[in-house]
Ligand SMILES: [Ca+2]
């Protein structure tokens with residue numbers, strides 16, 4: 001023990017005494033938001049669906065934002081479309097909010113009669129394809145008139161004023 005202590009003491013004496021520097025690492029909240037999508041990004045992209053995870057809005061705010069990019073709120077007309085939509089959700093940058101994404105379905109015109117507001121065609125028109133979650137649409141509280149899609153691709157009618165991320169598509 002004694003020998004050890006002495007050796008230790010010698011080592012300390014021989015070492016240059018560096019000043020103790022305490023580095024305080026400030027937690028810098030680096031904005032993890034994605035760069036906002038621009039019309040030029042849209043024009044360059046071959047994608048059909050654009051998942052907007054850097055902002056939220058009501059159904060109509062989502063509608064207008066998509067239009068401002070030369071896009072429209074997303075519609076889904078087949079199982080293939082829905083597959084592409086869920087793939088786009090999975091590939092999108094992470095987001096801070098929970099919940100589903102607005103797509104273009106609504107029954108604001110006539111209760112229970114859902115149309116794509118962008119094309120004025122009924123959900124399932126021609127293809128018969130819809131992908132409602134079990135028990136939906138249920139018009140809960142008599143106040144659900146806009147369609148959201150869950151990450152796994154099923155649809156729900158929801159209060160149009162609830163803030164949501166949303167999905168735009170290239171019109172064709
Ligand atoms: Ca409704």
Ligand SMILES: [Ca+2]
Nearest residue numbers: 138139156157
């Ligand atoms: Ca519902």
